[in-house]
Each structure stands twice: as C-alpha cells, then as structure tokens.
Amino acid sequence: AMGVNMEVARFFKTDFEQNGSMERVVLFLNLANDPTIERIITPRLALTTAEYLAYEKELHVLVIMTDMSAYADSLREVSAAREEVPGRRSYPGYLYTDLSTIYERAGRVHGKNGSITQIPILSMPNDDIT
Numbered sequence: 498a499m500g501v502n503m504e505v506a507r508f509f510k511t512d513f514e515q516n517g518s519m520e521r522v523v524l525f526l527n528l529a530n531d532p533t534i535e536r537i538i539t540p541r542l543a544l545t546t547a548e549y550l551a552y553e554k555e556l557h558v559l560v561i562m563t564d565m566s567a568y569a570d571s572l573r574e575v576s577a578a579r580e581e582v583p584g585r586r587s588y589p590g591y592l593y594t595d596l597s598t599i600y601e602r603a604g605r606v607h608g609k610n611g612s613i614t615q616i617p618i619l620s621m622p623n624d625d626i627t
Contacts (some may be wrong), residue, residue: 498526499564499567503528536571544599564618576626
C-alpha cells in the first residue's frame with residue numbers, strides 16, 4: 498500500500514489477521530507521511546519479493562498495489578523537484594514508461610511453476626468516476 502493513512506494501514510493489517518492470512522502475506526506499507534522516494538521504490542520492492550517467491554519458491558503470488566495514484570503523484574513531485582519538463586497534468590513525460598516497467602513484471606516465466614498476478618488500484622481525485 499502506497500501513500501495511505503494510518504487508518505487504512507491498520508485496516509489491512511487487522512483484516513489479514515482476522516481472516517488468518519497474515520502468515521501468508523508480505524505487506525509493504527508506505528504511509529502518506531513517509532518520504533516520497535519510499536513511495537516510488539515500494540512497488541519495485543514488492544515485485545522483487547514476488548519474483549523471488551514465484552520463480553525461486555514456485556508459488557503463485559498475488560500483488561495488490563494500492564494506491565497507484567499516490568505513486569504517480571510521487572513521480573510528479575520528484576520530477577518537479579528535478580525541474581524536468583512536465584507532460585500532461587504536470588506528470589513527467591516518462592510516467593507511462595515507468596508504469597509499464599512495473600506492470601510488465603506480472604506473468605509467468607518459461608520453465609518455472611510459479612506466477613505473479615497484479616491488481617493495481619487507482620483512486621480517482623474527488624471520487625470522480627466520469
């Protein structure tokens with residue numbers, strides 16, 4: 498979970514404990530008040546762990562990444578600090594390329610029994626779904 502508040506983090510932890518799945522969960526939490534750079538590295542750490550579990554331990558791994566909107570906002574913040582030329586809505590021009598490096602890590606590898614399934618979650622600004 499990236500850029501979430503303490504209430505959401507507590508919800509995830511409590512829910513996993515109550516349904517008995519905590520022993521099978523690897524949880525990477527980046528709180529809203531944590532440094533931006535940690536938010537950028539969180540999905541890559543999670544996917545590296547998933548790749549180890551899938552391709553070395555031959556497990557089927559589900560990676561739920563929430564909130565990718567917070568991740569994109571962090572990229573925008575770092576890009577602005579580096580004084581890069583902004584793209585649409587002030588996001589960096591390489592946003593889609595960066596996201597593809599994350600999403601393309603899902604799937605299977607020939608000769609390995611494990612797999613990685615990703616569920617990226619976005620939050621819409623002001624809950625606008627139009």
